[in-house]
Amino acid sequence: MGSLRLPRWGRVVAVEGVVPWLLLDPSGTAVEPVERFLRDFATRNRPASVRSYAYDLLRWWRWLQVVDVAWNQATPAEVRDLVLWMKQAAKPRRSPRTVSASIAGTVNPITRKRYLGDQYEPTTVRHSNAVLRSFYDFWLDVGEGPLINPVPLHRAPGRRPHEHHNPLKPFRPEGRLRYNPSLAKRKPRAMPDGQWNELFAGLRSNRDRAIVALAISNGARAAELLGVRGVDLDWGDQLIRVVRKGTHVEQWLPASPEAFVWLRLYLADLGVALEPNEPIWRTLRRRDHGDGLRRQPLNYEALRAVFRRLNVLLGTNWSMHDLRHTAAIRMSRDGSLSMRDVQIILGHAHLSTTADVYLIEDEDQVISRVAQHLATRDHREPPAPVTTGYADADLSVLFGRSL
Known part of the structure; x- marks a missing residue:
């Protein structure tokens, strides 16, 4: 996986018409499966979403060139390998980083926010899976795509989708994609007044x-x-x-x-x-x-x-x-x-x-309240003095210091 490099195959261009964005192959011809899908997708979504979907499908078409598989013969194995590749690959850049090279992926000490790194974020991988799932759902409805959707849903072994629920077992999500990476729950943080x-x-x-x-x-x-x-x-x-x-x-x-x-x-x-x-x-x-x-x-x-x-x-x-x-x-x-x-x-x-x-508690305010609690809580009684009858010189020899 580390040695794979996606070819600079095709490009996404803005056009005038019903579909504002198209995926073109190296010869400048629109990729028909993508064009038909985007035409249907554009009737239900904004132009910015069409552009985002077009770029994800461009990455998928470049991946198909690497693994040498036709788009309508893709299997879950190709999607799995693409996710594995995205987890360790660096995002392509038009020009190398200059000033930001030293801070990529680090946390800003003032805002406590993380800078974007050079690798694909888990949200990008999940968006890619959602785009491919939607693309192949369209072609399954048309009847001209593969026999099954190569982006499968996650289900436990031996379970049918939407089966009768056992009240003694917890509910399980039916729509989660199998190869979606987990996301860390990030809490929004208010900008301090200063x-x-x-x-x-x-x-x-x-x-x-x-x-x-x-x-x-x-x-x-x-x-x-x-x-x-x-x-x-x-x-x-x-x-x-x-x-x-x-x-x-x-x-x-x-x-x-x-x-x-x-x-x-x-x-x-x-x-x-x-x-x-x-x-x-x-x-x-x-x-x-x-x-x-x-x-x-x-x-x-x-x-x-x-x-x-x-x-x-x-x-x-x-x-x-x-x-x-x-x-x-x-x-x-x-x-x-x-x-x-x-x-x-x-x-x-x-x-x-x-x-x-x-509806969350600010961590800074929680820490401030706990610190105030620790500062004002009742202190324990000091230990009792040493029993009379012992000489200080003897205690200093025993404990190494004078009591």
């Missing part, structure tokens, strides 16, 4: 201050905030309207008065009036894309660049999603807000998601 103040002080423009202040006040995702237009601002009631990531439902969210002050200062810095249906977030520099020098809409990569500069300045590894966690934990610890309120603001479909993730 580090939040340092992060905010390091921002260099009113635009950055406005979007960060909005994120910390209502926990909206980065993609949701970047889609805000002029008509999505309610200045009187201090509300912003976002389109939720998963459901595409429009929702009004409250924002702090401070966030609207920074937003007003940012719009004044633009110097031009934006159209009501245009995105409000723009680049600080003007660029010419064929229509003259203009401020372009701010995209996710440009927002990530803002945090990269901040992290270099502060020695941290914060991201926009940390602001969402911080806002959620702050709201969950407010006695005037219920978990149902937090669920609605965060846009979670189920209350259990909000409660399981954010």
